[in-house]
Amino acid sequence: MDLLNVKNICKSYVNHRALDNISIDIPRSSIFGLLGPNGAGKTTLIRIINQIINQDSGKILLHGKNINYDDIRKIGYMPEERGLYKKMKIGDFLLFMGKLKGLSRSESINSAKNWFNNLEVSNWWNKNIEDLSKGMSQKVQFILTVLHNPDLIILDEPFSGFDPVNTNLIKKNLLRLKDEGKTIIFSTHRMESVDELCDNLAMINKSKTILSGKINDIKSAYKSDIYKIKHLNRIDDKISNFSVIDSKIVFDNIYESEIKLTKKISSNDLLRLLLSNSIEILEFKQKTPNMNDIFIMKVEEGNNNV
Amino acid sequence: MYKIWIIFEREYLQRVKKKSFLIGTLLTPLILPLIMGITIFFLSSDDKKKRIISCIDYNSLIVDSIGFDNNIIVPTNMKLELLNKKINSDEIYGALVIPKFDIYDPSGIKFYSKTIPSGDLIYDIENIIEDKIKGVKIKDLDLNQESLDKFITKVSLNTYSISETFSEDNNSNLEAKKSSSAMAWGLGYFNGFLIYMFVFIYGSFILQSVLDEKSSKVVEVIISSVKPFQLMMGKVLGVGAVAFTQILIWIILAVTISTLTSTYFGYDGSNSVNEIMSVQENSDQSKEIVFGIFDMISSVDIKKIVIIFIIYFLGGFFLYGAFFAAIGSAVDNLQDASQFTLPISLPIIASLMFMAIVLENPDSNISIFLSMFPLTSPILMMARLTFGVPDWQLLLSIFLLILSVLFALWFAGRIYRVGILTTGSKITYKLLWKWFIMKNY
Structure with a gap:
């Protein structure tokens, strides 16, 4: 109530x-x-x-x-x-x-x-x-x-x-x-x-x-389409549906990458897509915005509309 | 109402509990006599300096040295140039030159000194010369000094104010209150001035108090629990009660002291001036003066004056206090307040200036008007009161004052509710007006 x-x-x-x-x-x-x-x-x-x-x-x-x-x-x-x-x-x-x-x-x-x-x-x-x-x-x-x-x-x-x-x-x-x-x-x-x-x-x-x-x-609702992934093997740029924003080697063959979806697909589909490209996933995390990001985004959105 | 009481209580106790309140209340009545005493002391000690005035007299009016107060006029044959030097070297104070003239047309008398002499001194010297000329004239006209003395008559007028109800005493004599116009003048001035002082001092206390709440930012904490109008009322009433307490203490002090003095001198109100006159030869002078004062005081209706004083004091205080509260709520600091306190202070200051007119002529149209007009009536009706004011004028004046107080509180409340929450904006009369007419805040 x-x-x-x-x-x-x-x-x-x-x-x-x-x-x-x-x-x-x-x-x-x-x-x-x-x-x-x-x-x-x-x-x-x-x-x-x-x-x-x-x-x-x-x-x-x-x-x-x-x-x-x-x-x-x-x-x-x-x-x-x-x-x-x-x-x-x-x-x-x-x-x-x-x-x-x-x-x-x-x-x-x-x-x-x-x-x-x-x-x-x-x-x-x-x-x-x-x-x-x-x-x-x-x-x-x-x-x-x-x-x-x-x-x-x-x-x-x-x-x-x-x-x-x-x-x-x-x-x-x-x-x-x-x-x-x-x-x-x-x-x-x-x-x-x-x-x-x-x-x-x-x-x-x-x-x-x-x-x-x-x-x-x-x-x-404001979840972004950016994922943070820790994985083995390099991600091939040529896989469709997403693009790699950032990728760096943490250790040996272990990579940390940020990828951004270019087409609306679910996280399960993304996971399947990666696995099918023989990438071994160690960590998989969707990047959620904090309130500060949402706040700034909404306020700027409002200001642009005026 | 209960919340107004809580605010009132805090405001009142905070101020009365302060040491400065007690000290101020007890010392202020001493300050005025103290200043007078100091002035008199310096004036009299100043006079003790002996001043020599050399006199060149071509009429031989002043043959011997003449002393008056602490001065002395000494006839001399010296030339003016020499006297001039003596004046400059402070050997003598001044030089009086009386040229040769016809005693029936004395003119051309000159006085030289380094500084401009006081009016008193000139008056004294003029008197001396006039006296000397008079003496010469009496001889010249062959008059008799004795019959001349009989010519001089002194009359003093006793004034009585007639109350609307006449009462006859046992001896079937019309009894009217003996009044003294000097007493009426003094008391009128005193009452008017007291109200002037209180409205000003305590009015600015209200302004300060409202401003402090606003600038210390405690105000929003408070008004989440009370309505702004309640806060303002509690404050105005609280400060008013402090002023009232102060007056009450003074009245009690005055009554106690006067009772003590009167018992000391053995005065009981029934003694009339005539009785005092009859025993005058036996009694010493100071006793006579004290009796005279008591007689004058008992000639006015003290009870009535006190009651009406309290009414006008409260009326004047609330009227101006409301305006001061409104100003305090609107501005952010004391500097900004001054542009708004000036127009509010003008009628108060004007009242003090008009007081001379009113005291001189208490029944003139302008006096009657000023004692009716609410912005000036608290001070000027008090000034008029001791001269006798018809009841209808008094009632009308009080009625108008009460109406104005209600209006002022309502007006101030509307400014206050917006003002206390507004900071940082430039306050203009136009903005205040907008706040005032704003329906919903």
Whole structure:
């Protein structure tokens, strides 16, 4: 079942159209990647889901029902532009935010202590915010986001400012939250983390959805017709249906080659073709694109069409 | 409402808990008397320098040396050129030259000095010469000094303001409040100035606070939990409450100090000025002055003034505070803010300038208009108040002020909701207008 449905959302600002008929379905207990280059409209969509701004038309459904203002308690949002009150103590700030989310004092304290443990920080309750390093304040911001145990966690560029160690720590926690049944949307224009975290994704460019679905489906849909092969004996150039892009000797009579199909044939047919040409296959792998390649390809495709 | 309260609470406590608030609250009332004290000290110590003024007198009006304050006029036979040298070498302060003239047409008196003398000094010297000429005239006309003295009469006017309900006391005498126009002037100026100060200082606190949230980027974190309007209201109310606390502390301090002083001097409000006059010979001067002040204070309706002050203070604060909040939300830094704070500050500064007109002529049409017009009424109605304002004017003015406050908050809210999320764009009045009329944001 879907936790969140975005249906035909349109939004225009004073000078431009930010979202044009965007529809996205986000399954419960999954990590959803909202991708797109800068200025694509990701943040606008997230702000609409958080009811910070209103859509011009279209609907947002949470648990299948029209979202209303009380639902923001079920959402934890970490904006891209995030900061803290410099002149406050961490504890006071967490209590303040907890109160705004409807938590009692003790609920806030318990939840915060819990998260201090999860994120491997000592008790920061009485620390001044202005004394925090960038990485430390990022952790505090993450705690703020999940303090009230929201069903839906929305993270806008969560890993900017984190070092690799802390990035892994946050990733670990995100996966754990997913296993606990939480749904996570994370918006980014950096693809490295998408591959390893996301189950589903939608790609927005120039205020339109240009791609959406399960990450595995998308990857297989964008499987290229390039194969990486490790084999004995040289491949003869004259075999039809494919061309050799690259071939080098690794050791003795062992070759590593990249071949590209020139005619649409299945991988089984390709394998048979090679075997029948007395090439002994040691490794056979279809080259799948990573999300970064797909992203760049789709965005460039879109730009060329305009 | 609850969320406004949470924002309010944080804003209020953050500011009140600061040491600078406590220090500022306690020290500010001391600063004004302190500055006055220092000025008086320097003025009086400056006067202690003895200044010699040589006088060449062709009329023989000044025969002996005449001392006044710390100055002395010494008659001399020296030539002006020599005196000139003495002035330049700071041996003497100045030279007075009284040419030969007809005492009924004295003209051509000259005073030479290195620096331009103060008005006081010139006034004093003129008085001395006039006095001397008068003496010569009395002899010349063969007048009697005694009968001349009887000519001089001194009258002082006691002013009373009549309240709409007359009450007669036991002796069937019409009782009207004794008023003092000097008191009304002073209190009016004080009240107007206090509101001016608070609107300015705390208005800029609001601007600063909104701007800080925007530039520290905490604002989007907050408004994912509260509506922008709630955030703005909580903030304006919070800063307002801080100002209110400060005033409250001052009122309590003032009441405590005045009670303590009055018990010390043994004044109880029932003493009338006449009684004080009758015991005047026995009492020392300082006691008389203190009683006089207390009598003047008791002549105005303090309770009414305090209540109306609070109304206009809150009204003025919210009216301008809303505008300051809107500006803070729209701009990215303090430099950009100045182009928008100027037009907002103009009516406040203008109010202070108009205050002189209003205090001089509290019932003129312009004064009535300015005390009705919401942008100037908080300061100028307070200035007028002590002179007596008809109830209908007061109510109309308050009503207009409340309407304007509601409009300003609504207007500011519409700017604010867009402004706090907008960074990096050049803000113009046209853009602000577009934000304002935008239906759906």
